[in-house]
Amino acid sequence: MRLTDNVVRNLRVAKIFRENTDRVNSIDFSANGETLISSSDDDSIVIYDCLNGTPKRTLNSKKYGVDLIRYTHAVNAALHSSTKVDDTIRYLSLHDNKYIRYFPGHTKKVVTLCMSPIDDSFLSGSLDKTIRLWDLRSQNCQGLMHLSGRPVASFDPEGLIFAAGINSETVKLYDLRSFDRGPFAAFKLPQDKECDWTGIKFSPDGKLILISTNGPVLRLIDAFQGTPLQNFTGFANNRGLPLEASFSPDSQFVFCGSTDGKVHSWSTETGTKLAILQADHPGPIQNLLFNPKYMMMASACTNMAFWLPLVDE
Template identity: 25%
Template sequence: MGGETKYHPYVKPNRYKKNDPAPRVVPPVGTTVVAQFKSPEGDVCGPPLNLPADVTPEQLALLLNNLLENEDPLPYSFLVDDTEIKTDLHLDIIHGLNRSTEDQITILYRPQAIFRVRAVTRCSASLTGHTEAILSVCFSPDGTQLATGSGDTTVRIWDLTTETPQFTLEGHKNWVQIVAWSPDCEILASGSMDNTIRLWNPKTGKAMGEPLRAHSQVITSIAWEPMHANASCNRFASASRDGTVRIWDATLRKVLLTLAGHTAPVMSVKWGGEGLIYSGSRDKTIKVWDAITGKLVRTLEGHAHWVNHLTLSTDFILRTGPHDHTGKRFATKEEAHAAALARYAAATHDGARKERLASCSDDFTIFLWEPSTGKKSLTRMTGHQQPVTHLSFSPDGATLASASFDKSVKLWDGLSGTFLTTLRGHVGAVFQVCWSSDSRQVLSGSRDSTLKTWDVKNRKLRHELPGHADEVYSVDWSPAGDRVASGGKDRVLKIWRH
C-alpha cells in the first residue's frame, strides 16, 4: 500500500486542487433527506418532501416559490436549528450539525429583500458647521433630508442632493441630544438638556412656535406615532430624566397625557404599531402604556441595572411609513396613509406576527419580549462583558444587533434570541449600530473614531471607514439605502456612500 493515498468514500479527490484548505464532504450518490418547510411564524408549508441531500439554497428557493405559488419568485434564506444553509443541505446541516439522513428535518425559510443596498465604501462629504460635538444624526423617513443635533445648542438640516448645509435651527439653550422626524417628514422635533422640546419646519428651517415646556429635566428620547395609526402624524411621545413620558399634540402644541410611574429617569421611548407605547428606565423596568388612554398596561421586569435602550422588530416599517426603496412620492395624505397601512400589514403578516421588543442594560444583558401578549420575557441574552449601550432590529425583524462598551457588536436571532455571532474589530466602546434597509449589512460607530460595516450573512467585516478625528457618537443609514451619516466629538458630519 505504501505511498498510495486512501480517500474516504464520501470524498471525491479529483475535484480539489492540492492547495485547497479542506476537501468538501459530499454524500453518496442518491442520498435523500426528508424535509419540511416552516415559516417564521411557525406554519408548515406543504407536505414532508424527499430531497437530494446536496440540495442547494437556490434549488430550495425554486421549490418553495412553487409551493407558495408565488407568481414572481422571491429570494429566501433557509435555516435548520439557527444554522443557515449556505452551500448545500448535506455540507451545512447533515455534516455540519452531525445530523442523520434518517431524521426528518425542518427547514425554516425567511424572505429576503428583493432589492440590494450597495456597501458604503467612501466618505463623499465632510461637513463642518457645528462648533461642539454632534450628538444625534437622523435621516428623514423619505431619505431626502438629514438632521443633526449638537452640543453647540443648534439643530442643523442638511441638503442631501448637494450634500451641503441647508438650515441652522437656533433656539435651544443647552445641548441637543435628540432629533426626530414626524412620519410625514413635515415636522422635525428636537429634545434638549434645557428640558424643552422644539418643533421645526424642515422645509423652511423656521421654528414652529415657542418651545414646549412640561418636563422638569433633560429630554432623553422622542418617538412619533406611526403614520399607519394616525394619518395626521401630529402626536409624539417624549421621555425625560424627570421619570415621565408625555404625549403631545404637535398641532395644538400641548400635552395630551402624562405617563407617570417610573421611579428614575426614562432613557428610551418607543411608539409601537399596535397602539402601545414602551418606556425603558433607570429604575430597571420597561413599562407598557396604552397610547390612547395613557393607562399602564404592564411592567416588564428582569434587568438588574439601568435600561439603556429599546428597539422594536417593527422599528424600520414604523419609521419609514409609506416610503420604500422605490422612492415613490405620494400626492395626498390619504394615499400615503393607505401605503403605510399596506406596508405595516405586509410586515406583520396582517397581525399574525406580533411586535417584539428588545431591551439592553448596564447589567450586560439583553431581554426579548412580546409586550402586547404578556409580561414574561421570551428570553434573556447574555454574552456581552460590559454595559450594552444600544441595539437595533434589522428592517425585516429577523436579526438583532447589539453594541457594547466591551468593544464588540453581537448578532442575535430576532425571533428566538439565539446568539449568532460576535463581530470583533473595534478597539474602543461601540456606541451605536444601524442597519441597511435590505437587512444584509449592519453598521457600527465607536469610541475608536471608526465606522465599520459588517456582512450579516458571512458574519465578517465588510468595510472599515476611518476619517473621524475622535469618538463617533451617532450613526444612521438612510432608509433609501444610498447613504450613511455619522457624527461625533470632532464636530464634523460625514456622509458615506458606495
C-alpha cells in the same frame, strides 16, 4: 442597486462637512431620504441636501440648546430635546425657525426620543426614570410610565408596538393602544456588568431588535421571542460613550461607529464582521445612520461624513 457584502465593503466617504464647532449629538433622515438634519452641542441645527451633497441651511437654538433632533412626518418640522433652561421637548417649524409647541413634563435630561412611523405620536424617555407618550397636536402627555432605571425606547416599523429597554437587562414590549396595562412581553437578557444600554432599534422588517451600549458590544435579539441572536464586538469604545448603531434598510447589515474614528459593519444573519471602514473622523463617531431610500450613509463626530459605494454591481 442592491446592498450586498461587496457594496458594504466598498462604502467610502464621499464628502465631509465641517459646519459645526462642537460634537454633532444626533442626526435623522427625512422619510423620503432627501434631506438629513443634525443637532450639535454648539446649539445649531444643520439641514443637508442628500441628493446634491450640500448643506442647505443652519438654524440656531442658543436659548434652549438642542439634542435628539427628529423629523416629524412633515419635512419642514422637527422635534428636539433641550440642553439648557429645562428638559422640555420642543416642536420646531424649520420653515421659519419658530416653535409650534412645547411638551413639558420631564424633570431630568431626555435620553431617548422617537417619532411614530405612522402618525403624530412620539415617545420620550428621560433620566427621571419615566417614558412618556405624546401627540404632536397636544402639549399634554398622553401616557406616562414609571421605570426602575434609565430607559431606552423605540417604535416598531408598523407603529403599533414599542420596545422599552429597562435597567440594561430587560426588553419590554408594549401595545400602543393599551400600554397602561403593562407589557405583553418581557425578555430578560444577561446583564452586562461593564456597560449600560444607550439605544434600542427595531430592524426595518420588524423581526430584530438591536441594542447599543456605552461599551464595545452591540446585542441583536429576536423581536418576537427575545432570543439573543448575535453579539457584535471588536470595535473601540474606550470612553464609555453612547455609540449609535443602525440597520441597513434591508435589515441585513448593522453599522456602528467607534471612538477611533472607524465604522464597523456586520451581517445580521451570520454575525460575521464584513468590514472595518476607514473614516476621516478626528473624533469618536457617535452618530451613524443609513439613508432609508438612497444608497448612502451618514456618520458624524464634529464633522459630518456622507458615504457612497465605490462599485457598480
